[in-house]
Amino acid sequence: MSADVNPPVGWDQARELAYQAGLAASAGAERIPLAAGDGRTLAEPLRALTALPAFPTSSIDGWAVRGAGPWRPVGRVLAGGTPPPLTGDGTCVEIATGAMVPEGAAALIRVEESATGADGLVTGTPRPAPEWRLPGEEAAAGEELLPAGTPVDPAVIGVAATCGYETLTVRPEPRAALLVFGDELLTAGPPGAGRVRDSLGPQVPGWLRRCGATVTSVDGPVQDTLAAHLAAIRAALETADVVCTTGGTMHGPVDHLHPSLAELGADYVVNTVGVRPGFPMLLARVPGPDGRARFLAGLPGNPQSAVIALVSLVAPLLDGLSGRPFRAELPQVEAAIPVAGRGRDTHLALAALDPTGRVATPVGHVGSAMLRGLANAHGFVVVRPGVKVAAGDPVPFLPLPLLPGERA
Numbered sequence: 001m002s003a004d005v006n007p008p009v010g011w012d013q014a015r016e017l018a019y020q021a022g023l024a025a026s027a028g029a030e031r032i033p034l035a036a037g038d039g040r041t042l043a044e045p046l047r048a049l050t051a052l053p054a055f056p057t058s059s060i061d062g063w064a065v066r067g068a069g070p071w072r073p074v075g076r077v078l079a080g081g082t083p084p085p086l087t088g089d090g091t092c093v094e095i096a097t098g099a100m101v102p103e104g105a106a107a108l109i110r111v112e113e114s115a116t117g118a119d120g121l122v123t124g125t126p127r128p129a130p131e132w133r134l135p136g137e138e139a140a141a142g143e144e145l146l147p148a149g150t151p152v153d154p155a156v157i158g159v160a161a162t163c164g165y166e167t168l169t170v171r172p173e174p175r176a177a178l179l180v181f182g183d184e185l186l187t188a189g190p191p192g193a194g195r196v197r198d199s200l201g202p203q204v205p206g207w208l209r210r211c212g213a214t215v216t217s218v219d220g221p222v223q224d225t226l227a228a229h230l231a232a233i234r235a236a237l238e239t240a241d242v243v244c245t246t247g248g249t250m251h252g253p254v255d256h257l258h259p260s261l262a263e264l265g266a267d268y269v270v271n272t273v274g275v276r277p278g279f280p281m282l283l284a285r286v287p288g289p290d291g292r293a294r295f296l297a298g299l300p301g302n303p304q305s306a307v308i309a310l311v312s313l314v315a316p317l318l319d320g321l322s323g324r325p326f327r328a329e330l331p332q333v334e335a336a337i338p339v340a341g342r343g344r345d346t347h348l349a350l351a352a353l354d355p356t357g358r359v360a361t362p363v364g365h366v367g368s369a370m371l372r373g374l375a376n377a378h379g380f381v382v383v384r385p386g387v388k389v390a391a392g393d394p395v396p397f398l399p400l401p402l403l404p405g406e407r408a
Helices: 011-025 154-163 200-210 226-237 257-263 303-322
Strands: 030-033 062-066 072-077 091-095 107-110 114-116 122-124 144-146 167-170 175-181 214-222 242-246 267-271 273-276 282-287 293-299 332-335 346-353 359-362 379-383 394-399
Touching: 011 267, 011 273, 011 282, 011 293, 011 303, 011 346, 062 122, 107 122, 144 154, 175 200, 175 226, 200 214, 200 242, 200 303, 214 226, 226 242, 226 257, 226 293, 242 303, 257 282, 273 303, 282 303, 293 303, 303 346, 346 394, 359 379
Parallel strands: 072 091, 175 214, 175 242, 242 293, 273 346, 332 359
Antiparallel strands: 030 167, 062 091, 062 107, 114 122, 267 282, 282 293, 332 394, 346 359, 346 379, 379 394
């Protein structure tokens, strides 16, 4: 493998390559309790086990009547019971919302639109539209409700519960590890005396969880030697499908990531991306001890660049490993002010959305080494090569990852 012969890959192509690499390596399924499904991904279609509703269901509190009125009450039907049929014209039963409509009922009358006389007979006029839900109105038995690859959120869990599921068949959750490189990093206290505080070790695991991964380990700072890098990467690969590293993606005197990948027999999926900030990112496929491919994602050491690498390469990789669909088309927002391009590279400009979620304003403090802008942003305005963005122009927007199960 060569670390420096290829030009940077375009940002859109890099995202696609990362996703396809993950999808090709995705495999397996597991059955988990329904309540544990939030944030997972369906491994098979969710189908209706019965017709929905499974029986005619009253949508009101009132009366189920047969024949012409007035009607003589002959019973009561509550939710959860199976009523006997109405067999005589001029009879009715009191019925509750959600209760099964008895066989033989011709109509339902709302309680607030009925009256009961001194003789005990019920009068009223049914509305023209039926007041009950018919079997199969929502879904027929066996109908596909959601396809494989659907992210599971509380609404999906609710649909499954309505159908009668007790478990879900989902993709295994990708496992991710983090290695922090850099002898200059402090893990406690304020920066000073030529050393800076590590901000990626504390934050990257949260981003990984928001991208759908289980974080198996966080280690570092790893000593700036080739031997230490190799030992740390090998150890992380034993428990993780994806190992993220921070720093060392260039070819400086203490950058040992590329030599480590060569030693491990890895091949590059992506080696540098035409995006600013963050271009010296990489994604490599590493042979695993069991013959199954693992991945190493090299995030730049500058904090904002590292997050851009994570949303550009790691997020689509994890989507692929999870069997989720690739989100190539980004939502469009309106640029509040002009946003500069970056020549031949794609520019990811940190921006905050207005309360409507439709207008994006670039934030300040957006240097590669800065995090203040990130903390005030909802995502990135995407300015592709050769594009000039003026105020009011529609622009693609890449949201920051959300918590599993949370809707955008």
